[in-house]
Amino acid sequence: MEEEAKKETAPAEPKAAPVAPAQSPKPAAPSPKAGAKEKVKPVAKPKGGFLCAILVRGLVGVRHDIRDALTSLRLLRKHVCVVLEDTPINRGQLVKAKDYITFGTITAETKKELESKRGVKDKKFFRLHPPRGGFERKGIKKHFTEGGVLGNRGDKMNDLVLRML
Numbered sequence: 001m002e003e004e005a006k007k008e009t010a011p012a013e014p015k016a017a018p019v020a021p022a023q024s025p026k027p028a029a030p031s032p033k034a035g036a037k038e039k040v041k042p043v044a045k046p047k048g049g050f051l052c053a054i055l056v057r058g059l060v061g062v063r064h065d066i067r068d069a070l071t072s073l074r075l076l077r078k079h080v081c082v083v084l085e086d087t088p089i090n091r092g093q094l095v096k097a098k099d100y101i102t103f104g105t106i107t108a109e110t111k112k113e114l115e116s117k118r119g120v121k122d123k124k125f126f127r128l129h130p131p132r133g134g135f136e137r138k139g140i141k142k143h144f145t146e147g148g149v150l151g152n153r154g155d156k157m158n159d160l161v162l163r164m165l
Helices: 002-009 064-072 088-096 108-118 154-164
Strands: 050-055 080-085 101-106 125-127
Touching (some): 050 154, 108 154
Antiparallel strands (some): 050 101, 080 125
16 A cells, blocks of 8 residues: 555656657758859850940939949939940840930940040040030930930930030
8 A cells, every 4th residue: 555655645757748750861952062063144245336324314312223223334423424335234224224314325436436535445434515405305304215315215326425525
């Protein structure tokens, strides 16, 4: 009877939680550095030719993502012209900022004229005058296709740059 009394007075031992059966660990995926070569994105190749972009409107109230695109294009003041290589990356940034700039392709003669009148050959941005005769009829708030200034103007960019020299 003493044994029965001891069992009743002895604290009960906590029951252990059921243990899940041991699973074999899954093999870890190999890291990219462990023998596998990382995929490198190809650099955008220029299509040949040059793009020219001019900031037409001011930067007050511009969304941050558009301002970042303009900053990376070095367009920080009105009537500043930037000559860029014609790559998909540059075109994407120009399209993003199309509501504040005008852009298009320029010829080699126009580029030489810019460099001779406005800067050094290594310099890729130029301060220009407002255009002689003014901007197009509908002003700086409409796109070029609607009779304004903004957006892609294609080959007609040469005429505007020469009027602004």
